Amino acid sequence: MINGTAFRNGMLGVLAAVAVAGCGATRLSNAADSTSVTAPSGAATQTPGVTPSAVPSAAPISGQVPQQINSIDSQLSTIDAQISAANAGLSTSEGDPSQ
Amino acid sequence: MTARIVARGVATLVLTAGLGLAGARAVDAASTSSPAPTSAPTTAPNALTLATLKERCNVAVQRRLGTLSADGTFVKHAAGLTSTDRTTLASQISADQQGLTALDLTIQGDTSFQQAHVDCQRIVTDYRVYVLEDPTIHETIAGDGITKVNSTLDVLIPELQTLIDNSSVSATIKAEAQADLNDLTGKVNASSTSISGVTSSVINLSPAGWPGDQVVLKSAAQNIKTARADLAGAREDVNHILQLLGE
Numbered sequence: 001m002i003n004g005t006a007f008r009n010g011m012l013g014v015l016a017a018v019a020v021a022g023c024g025a026t027r028l029s030n031a032a033d034s035t036s037v038t039a040p041s042g043a044a045t046q047t048p049g050v051t052p053s054a055v056p057s058a059a060p061i062s063g064q065v066p067q068q069i070n071s072i073d074s075q076l077s078t079i080d081a082q083i084s085a086a087n088a089g090l091s092t093s094e095g096d097p098s099q
Numbered sequence: 100m101t102a103r104i105v106a107r108g109v110a111t112l113v114l115t116a117g118l119g120l121a122g123a124r125a126v127d128a129a130s131t132s133s134p135a136p137t138s139a140p141t142t143a144p145n146a147l148t149l150a151t152l153k154e155r156c157n158v159a160v161q162r163r164l165g166t167l168s169a170d171g172t173f174v175k176h177a178a179g180l181t182s183t184d185r186t187t188l189a190s191q192i193s194a195d196q197q198g199l200t201a202l203d204l205t206i207q208g209d210t211s212f213q214q215a216h217v218d219c220q221r222i223v224t225d226y227r228v229y230v231l232e233d234p235t236i237h238e239t240i241a242g243d244g245i246t247k248v249n250s251t252l253d254v255l256i257p258e259l260q261t262l263i264d265n266s267s268v269s270a271t272i273k274a275e276a277q278a279d280l281n282d283l284t285g286k287v288n289a290s291s292t293s294i295s296g297v298t299s300s301v302i303n304l305s306p307a308g309w310p311g312d313q314v315v316l317k318s319a320a321q322n323i324k325t326a327r328a329d330l331a332g333a334r335e336d337v338n339h340i341l342q343l344l345g346e
Contacts, residue, residue: 064258065255065258065259065262068251068254069255071251072248072252072337075244076244076248076327078240078244079179079245079248079323079327079330080327082173082177082238082244083237083320083323083324083327086234086238086241086316086320086323087320089230089233089234090230090313090320092230093230094229095127095159095223096127096223097127097155097156097158098147098156098219099155
């Protein structure tokens with residue numbers, strides 16, 4: 001004869017498992033909807049001076065991450081300007097002061 | 100003006116505009132190569148008098164002083180420069196400014212065309228502001244800047260790892276983010292390798308080493324370009340990771 005308590009507990013466990021599975025399916029669907037289709041770049045050579053795209057924030061990033069990213073972007077802009085200036089110098093001549 | 104001179108002017112305008120400065124620098128009349136040391140004319144050519152020569156040499160000095168002044172501002176405000184390199188570059192600029200000013204006084208005091216011509220050529224041979232000092236300063240600032248970005252990314256990478264580990268996204272999305280983070284790490288390592296030793300190779304170049312210096316400068320420029328390209332890819336990886344995690 002089946003123990004009533006055990007049967008009830010078993011049914012409750014089945015119901016709980018179904019509920020968890022349903023939540024997981026919903027989360028996967030949401031994540032898939034928000035996934036970017038842009039493939040990560042694997043090549044070592046990229047176009048310098050690429051403007052960082054805006055990062056959509058579903059939730060604010062905690063910690064120092066935003067500050068570090070801003071610092072990186074600012075520094076990259078400076079680097080690009082210095083590279084341009086250096087290249088200009090490498091492409092010029094000293095000239096003749098007496099002319 | 101040649102296209103090269105225009106490019107230098109445009110680059111300078113961009114930089115000075117970025118620092119809130121006005122004005123652009125001019126360069127001497129273009130020539131295909133720096134004047135080689137030859138015997139100076141003992142008599143003035145047709146229309147070139149001693150006074151005219153002195154005036155031209157003075158203009159050449161003033162233009163270079165203007166370039167060095169602008170470079171001094173870049174050195175002063177470049178956040179990525181190490182303190183050691185900042186001090187070194189500032190000292191070099193100051194020495195060149197003092198030397199050129201003194202040379203100009205010498206030229207203005209010359210009493211013969213021949214002597215003035217010889218002294219005038221030293222503006223080029225003893226300083227090489229446009230082809231050596233100026234590119235050296237810009238490459239050092241760029242190189243130190245790349246090193247600083249690498250260091251910042253080295254701090255950011257474990258933070259992104261934590262975000263990935265603690266994220267509630269699916270295992271598939273986490274794997275994709277992890278792949279991006281692995282790529283990011285590889286690019287930072289590659290950038291560090293490319294930039295290693297670059298600034299130290301150029302910062303102490305001197306006019307006495309010309310034209311061999313030019314080879315070093317061009318090699319450094321290529322390494323800087325390669326490192327910068329890797330950082331562009333690393334930055335894209337950061338963006339993609341954050342997008343995947345819904346941040």
